[in-house]
Amino acid sequence: MQNTTLRRINVPHNHRQTDPRAETAVPVATLANRLSTLKNRLTGKPNVCPLGDYPSTIVDSQGCEFGYEMFYHVPYAYHLAKRGCLQRTVSCLGTQCFYYFSPDHREVYDRRKLVKYLDSIAQKPHQSPAANRWEPPDFAGHYRNTVDFHFPKPPLLIFNKYNTEWDHPPVNFLSPQLLDRVVETMSERFSIVYLRPTTHIVHDHMPVGDLNEKTRLREQGVILAEELYEHFSHLSFNEFQLGLLARSRHRVAVQGGTSYLNALFPGQLRVLHRFGGEQMYGNYNDFPRMGVTDFSVHNSEFELLEQLEGFKQLDRNAA
Incomplete structure (x- = not known):
């Protein structure tokens, strides 16, 4: 079963974000989280690993369209990183620079595709990102x-x-x-x-x-x-x-x-x-x-x- 011990990493503070929720305690893996992780593994979704209210601490773009990755996955992953909850990011070739804050970035997709449901964030494309877990990184500063x-x-x-x-x-x-x-x-x-x-x-x-x-x-x-x-x-x-x-x-x-x-x-x-x-x-x-x-x-x-x-x-x- 997925190891839920998560290490905290240092991520530069994004001056555009002032939401105090980003400073709250790291959530704890519940029994429901563990059972969901096991179910996802058995159903062919090994990169979906929930923690507390987070849909997944592994952020897998699934090789989705580029705009959706910038809109959903990168800000969600950055928020997890600031909370010390990000385990791994998975995306297309040449995307390491978008996840400079990731402790473990893997490039496995060589072509993008239409994805109708984004498992890592539990949302469909075009839905507004969940504000309590969405923080764009300061690319300009970095x-x-x-x-x-x-x-x-x-x-x-x-x-x-x-x-x-x-x-x-x-x-x-x-x-x-x-x-x-x-x-x-x-x-x-x-x-x-x-x-x-x-x-x-x-x-x-x-x-x-x-x-x-x-x-x-x-x-x-x-x-x-x-x-x-x-x-x-x-x-x-x-x-x-x-x-x-x-x-x-x-x-x-x-x-x-x-x-x-x-x-x-x-x-x-x-x-x-x-x-x-x-x-x-x-x-x-x-x-x-x-x-x-x-x-x-x-x-x-x-x-x-x-x-x-x-x-x-x-x-x-x-x-």
């Missing part, structure tokens, strides 16, 4: 000094994607026409860094397409993330992304996993959302709790472009 990119201007990060969604052609993506307008209006004030990874990351079950936009962006002076990464390949690509995010206060993303990752960092974030459950189920309402300080969602590229003008004004005032 990774701010990972690397200095020496950008000549404040960085503006653009996260795009172009892949099949819900078995349909791409829906949520920034068009080449919009990207041209962003470069035209923003390049004077910002060093623009463009991220639409096609390698270096673990993909999910949806095929990735090509917008054929990168050659033109390079010619316009935009920094392509995968080419910048060649100078920092001693880091994993996810560490590289975290380092970029930690040094940026201005970001654009699209519906999907990277919008959740961006929400874990302070600064201004604008998201293009044409379709998806986040608006229907209210997930975007939780984004300010994740750490982003100025956040808005836009259903058209026209609305998004209008809002980006505020980035220029904020940066001018800050200077």
